[in-house]
Amino acid sequence: MFLDYFALGLLVFVALVLFYGIIAIHDIPYEIAKHRDHPHQDAIHVAGWISLFTLHAIWPFLWIWATLYRPERGWGFVKRQEALEQQEAELESDMAQLKAEVAELRAQLNRMQGDS
Numbered sequence: 001m002f003l004d005y006f007a008l009g010l011l012v013f014v015a016l017v018l019f020y021g022i023i024a025i026h027d028i029p030y031e032i033a034k035h036r037d038h039p040h041q042d043a044i045h046v047a048g049w050i051s052l053f054t055l056h057a058i059w060p061f062l063w064i065w066a067t068l069y070r071p072e073r074g075w076g077f078v079k080r081q082e083a084l085e086q087q088e089a090e091l092e093s094d095m096a097q098l099k100a101e102v103a104e105l106r107a108q109l110n111r112m113q114g115d116s
Contacts, residue, residue, distance in 0.1 A: 026052055029062035038069045 026048045033041035051059045
């Protein structure tokens with residue numbers, strides 16, 4: 001008789017742990033989105049709750065959606081383009097400086113060859 005109640009208690013405990021575990025797992029993409037200050041974090045949260053009814057079939061896509069955005073570079077396109085343009089401007093200024101130094105060195109070399 002004791003083992004029957006123990007087995008029933010164990011079944012209830014396992015069911016509760018699974019139930020709350022699934023609810024805790026569904027919220028992971030929302031927590032990622034909230035941590036990254038994602039512009040669509042509310043939509044990700046709602047979609048996470050909807051994924052409970054689809055047996056978490058859309059949950060991997062929510063994870064991907066939440067991790068695509070980063071606050072320091074956005075979606076990875078616009079700010080990256082700005083960074084590339086800035087890097088290009090720096091390289092052009094470095095190249096102009098190097099050209100000036102090469103011209104100066106050539107002039108010095110021509111003077112040295114003219115003296116000898």
